[in-house]
Amino acid sequence: MGDYYPADFAARYRAAGYWTDETFARFLPDAAARFGDAEALVGTDHAGERVRLSYRDLDAAAARTATTLREAGIVAGDRVIVQFPNITDYVTALFGVFRLGAVPVFALPAHRRSEISHFAEVSGAKAYLTVGVHARFDHRQLAREVVRQHPLTVLVADPDPQEFTALAPGREPTGPADPDPEDLAFLQLSGGTTGMSKLIPRTHADYLYSVRESAAICGLGPDTRMLVVLPAAHNFPMSSPGILGVLHAGGTVVLGPDPSPSAAFALIESEQITATALVPPLAMLWLRSRPLIDADLSSLQVLQVGGAKFPEEAARRVRDELGCSLQQVFGMAEGLVNYTRADDPEELVLTSQGRPISPDDEVRVVDDGGAPVPEGEPGHLLTRGPYTIRGYLGGVDAESFDTEGFYRTGDIVRRLPTGHLVVEGRAKDQINRGGEKIAAEEVENHLVAHPDVVDAALIAVPDSLLGERSCAVVLATDPPTAAGLREFLTARGVAAYKVPDRFEFVAEYPTTGVGKISRRELRRRLGDALAIADES
Ligand code: AMP
Ligand code: DBH
Secondary structure: OOOOOOHHHHHHHHHOOOOOOOOOOOHHHHHHHHHOOOEEEEEEOOOOOEEEEEHHHHHHHHHHHHHHHHHOOOOOOOEEEEOOOOOHHHHHHHHHHHHOOOEEEEOOOOOOHHHHHHHHHHHOOOEEEEEOEEOOEEHHHHHHHHHHHOOOEEEEEOOOOOOOEEOOOOOOOOOOOOOOOOOEEEEEEOOOOOOOOOEEEEEHHHHHHHHHHHHHHOOOOOOOEEEEOOOOOOHHHHHOOHHHHHHHHOOEEEEOOOOOHHHHHHHHHHHOOOEEEEOHHHHHHHHHHHHHOOOOOOOOOEEEEEOOOOOHHHHOOHHHHHOOEEEEEEEEOOEEEEEOOOOOOHHHHHHOOOEEOOOOOEEEEEOOOOOEOOOOOOEEEEEEOOOOOOOEOOEOOOOOEOOOOOEEEEEEEEEOOOOOEEEEEEOOOEEEEOOEEEEHHHHHHHHOOOOOEEEEEEEEEEEOOOEEEEEEEEEEOOOOOHHHHHHHHHHOOOOHHHOOOEEEEEOOOOEOOOOOEOHHHHHHHHHHHHHHHHHO
């Protein structure tokens, strides 16, 4: 049994019925037994072919993919990096891995050498599953670079896997493994607050509890048709309630490879989509584009928005302009997920980020010294509960967890008398670029590797579309150009979304009392500079 939770808490969560014997190895076999010929998955495959799979088909495809993985040497407990765009091969590969009792490590399509190598190193991964060319980027080349340092078995969903193994269904099915429900099911990624993304160990029992409850809270059932346009491996579209919630409830998942309004609106109409999930910048783009695109969106009942704060002004436009209701979702891959409920008063849906899934989600809102703040006052959000981790992979981390096991989310929230949370900001050093989280320190580390860079500070600057963009404030002897630094970061294998949107060169930094760079002061100065630039 895994030691992911203290024994007394585990016993409590089991006794409450939150944790059951369900595992991801048997997820699809069970769903196939319950939903058989109902449509489970619609999308395109790696070859761009339209695919429609029933629950039975999907389970059979995963069972045969598991055979290919097994023949490539993957066994129960192995860590396997999965990196896919929103294509049907992702789902069959993922459930193939689960079926073997192996442990997926969820990379995003935007990740490059720097990130994939980091995941390989920290997770001790044995294999890497990916595609050929996607969005004009050749993942086989990426794999080639990664395997130079990390001996991974690479399987590629492409007719031309080059020197690697083809990831395709094998001839025979492989039966499901029997992992311990309280053991590690997969490694999810944190947005990364103080460096590279940390790996988040989630167990079958804790995660499936959140999936089942999410599906119930969101009213999912066999009639649900959910469009997934956010990167499918991200925690939000995966589980809140996401792909897993829909497949658990017998509905249909429609994978959309392209979140643009024109592509997504066409799919909503043709596939009679009832629900979808977006980050705020995309939701704002959809709102702006609605009058310009001729499409029937009348099937759409709910738009979920989460990942970053959705401005109230935009929230107020959803019902009239998109013709559906809004659900705000405030979650984190570490655990705690909050939803506004369908029967919440409209004002609460528009102005709060929802309330927790579980009656046993413990929420504390505290001041800088750790003392509780009065209800309704802003403070640091700490949480503990039946699906929130007690530690990252690789041990104790006193910065992220307090002595009682509460996870310090880094978010500043207000708690309303109804239990709903309003996100006011972030204490942690992370930039939220429209839902894509960028760890300041990670990018700074790359920048200071440049021979002419003395020091670098990455800070957020407000942006009307993305919420925040990144600005690198660089201290350099012989200032390189912004273009030169961009090239430098790209050559180091840094994902494009982490390359600073803007560069500023300075001769010195403002510092705090103990001599640390004052990001707050930098932000203020930069804010002033931007305001001046706007006036001129
Ligand atoms: P991650 O560590 O990538 O899982 O990101 C989780 C973080 O995203 C949270 O701690 C929040 O900072 C932010 N976040 C997620 N949903 C929302 C939301 N609805 N409103 C504001 N911030 C959010
Ligand atoms: O941003 C997130 O990580 C997030 C947002 C909404 C999340 O993990 C979730 C819901 O589960």
